[in-house]
Amino acid sequence: MSEPLVGRMREFGETIFAEMSAIAVRTGAINLGQGFPDENGPAAMLEVAVEAIRTDGNQYPPGPGLPALREAVAEQRRERYGLEFDPATEVYVTVGATEGIASSVLALAEPGDEVIVFEPYYDSYAAVIALAGAVRRPVMLRPVEGRFTFDPDELRAAVSPRTRLILVNSPHNPAGTVFTREELQAIADVCRERDLVAVTDEVYEYLTFDGAEHIPLATLDGMRERTVTVSSVGKSFSVTGWKTGWVTAPARYVRAVQTVKQFLTYATGGPWQRAAAYALRNELPWVEELRKSLEAKRDRLILGLEEAGFTTYRPQGTYFVQADIRPLGFTDGMELARSLPERAGVVAIPTQVFYDHPEEGAHFVRFAFCKKDEVIDAAIERLRKLSG
Numbered sequence: 001m002s003e004p005l006v007g008r009m010r011e012f013g014e015t016i017f018a019e020m021s022a023i024a025v026r027t028g029a030i031n032l033g034q035g036f037p038d039e040n041g042p043a044a045m046l047e048v049a050v051e052a053i054r055t056d057g058n059q060y061p062p063g064p065g066l067p068a069l070r071e072a073v074a075e076q077r078r079e080r081y082g083l084e085f086d087p088a089t090e091v092y093v094t095v096g097a098t099e100g101i102a103s104s105v106l107a108l109a110e111p112g113d114e115v116i117v118f119e120p121y122y123d124s125y126a127a128v129i130a131l132a133g134a135v136r137r138p139v140m141l142r143p144v145e146g147r148f149t150f151d152p153d154e155l156r157a158a159v160s161p162r163t164r165l166i167l168v169n170s171p172h173n174p175a176g177t178v179f180t181r182e183e184l185q186a187i188a189d190v191c192r193e194r195d196l197v198a199v200t201d202e203v204y205e206y207l208t209f210d211g212a213e214h215i216p217l218a219t220l221d222g223m224r225e226r227t228v229t230v231s232s233v234g235k236s237f238s239v240t241g242w243k244t245g246w247v248t249a250p251a252r253y254v255r256a257v258q259t260v261k262q263f264l265t266y267a268t269g270g271p272w273q274r275a276a277a278y279a280l281r282n283e284l285p286w287v288e289e290l291r292k293s294l295e296a297k298r299d300r301l302i303l304g305l306e307e308a309g310f311t312t313y314r315p316q317g318t319y320f321v322q323a324d325i326r327p328l329g330f331t332d333g334m335e336l337a338r339s340l341p342e343r344a345g346v347v348a349i350p351t352q353v354f355y356d357h358p359e360e361g362a363h364f365v366r367f368a369f370c371k372k373d374e375v376i377d378a379a380i381e382r383l384r385k386l387s388g
Helices: 016-027 043-054 067-081 096-108 123-131 152-158 181-194 251-261 270-282 284-307 333-344 373-387
Strands: 091-094 114-119 135-140 142-144 147-149 163-169 197-201 227-232 245-248 311-313 320-324 364-368
Touching (some): 016 333, 067 091, 067 245, 067 270, 091 096, 091 251, 096 197, 096 251, 135 152, 284 311, 333 364, 333 373
Parallel strands (some): 114 135, 163 197
Antiparallel strands (some): 320 364
8 A cells, every 4th residue: 555644744754852752761861852841830820720620611612712811912912012912803822832833824825835934943844834735945044153043135035926924933943043133124024025924933932041132023014914923831831731822913814824723623721721811911920030040051051061072052042052063073963862862861852853954954953951950960961971
C-alpha cells in the first residue's frame, strides 16, 4: 500500500520536541530542550481553575470563548498597548497560540499563496503553511552585533505577486530577538505597500530582558486593520499545559479564523479560560517577578555555557539561549543534540530544524533556561564534560 499520509505533510515527521523529550526520559538526561517551566503559575490563578472544575465549569463554553476572558484580553490590549478591540467581535479564544496561528493561516492563505516567515522559525509554522497548501518564503535572521536580525532588502525581495501573509514572531523563538521599532516599521512598510496581512505570534510579550520593549506590530500606523495578533496564557503565567490562547484582529479576520477554528476544536477548556481571565486582571505583578527571575536564569545559563566552552547569543526575550557549538569542535547541531544525552546527560534542541536552509543553523543548539536554578547548575556541570 502507498504511504497514507497526504503528500504535503510528508516532510514532517515527529516533532523535534517529542523526539528529544523522549530521549530525555529514556536516558534520564536533564531536559533543557522543550520550553516548559518546572514551577507552577500563581497559586490564586490555579485555584480559580480548580473552583471552576469543582462547580459548573466543565461543559462546553461558548465557541468564541468565555465573555470574561475576551473582555480581559481586550482590556489588556487597551491598557498595555493602547489598542482598542471589541471583545464581542474582535477577540477569539483558541486552543493555545499554536491553534490560533494555524487557524489564521488556514483561514487567510489559499493554496498556492505565499507566506513569508523569518527563519529560524517555530516548527509549527512550516507545517500549517503546508496544511493550507500554501508556499513558505523564508527571510533569514542572522547574528549581527550579538543579536539576530534581518535585511530589509531581503524582506522586500521575498515578496511576490503571490504573497498573502507575513508571519511575525516577536519576541522570537528560537532566536531570542525582540524586533525593534525600526525592524517592525520595515515589516509594516512592506505590508502596506504590497497589501499583505500580518499574523503575529506574541506569546512571549511579557518576557523581555535588558530593557527591550515589546512593540505589537498592530500599534504601527496602518497596521491594526491588517494584523491578526496571537498570544496566550501559557508562557506568561507558567501554565503551558493549559493551551489557552486568543486572537485579536478586525472583525472580518476574526470571522475568518472562527470559520476554521470551530471545525477544529470548537471550544477551549472552560476552567482554564476563567483562570486566564482572572490572571490577566490580577496577576501581572506575578508576571513581572517571573520576568526578573527568567532574566537572572538566562544570565546563569549563559555564564555556565560559556564556561563550558560554548559561544552564546544573549536573548532579549523568550525562554531560550542560542549556543554556537564550534568552539567545542562540533559543527553539526543535530548530531550533537542526539548524542548529548549520552555524552553529557543533557538534552538540547538542534536549531537547524527551524530553517529552510539548515546549513545556516547547523552550528547552533538551543537551551531552555525556564528551569529551577539547581537544574540549570546541574546541567552546566554535566556540559563541562564536553570541554574535557
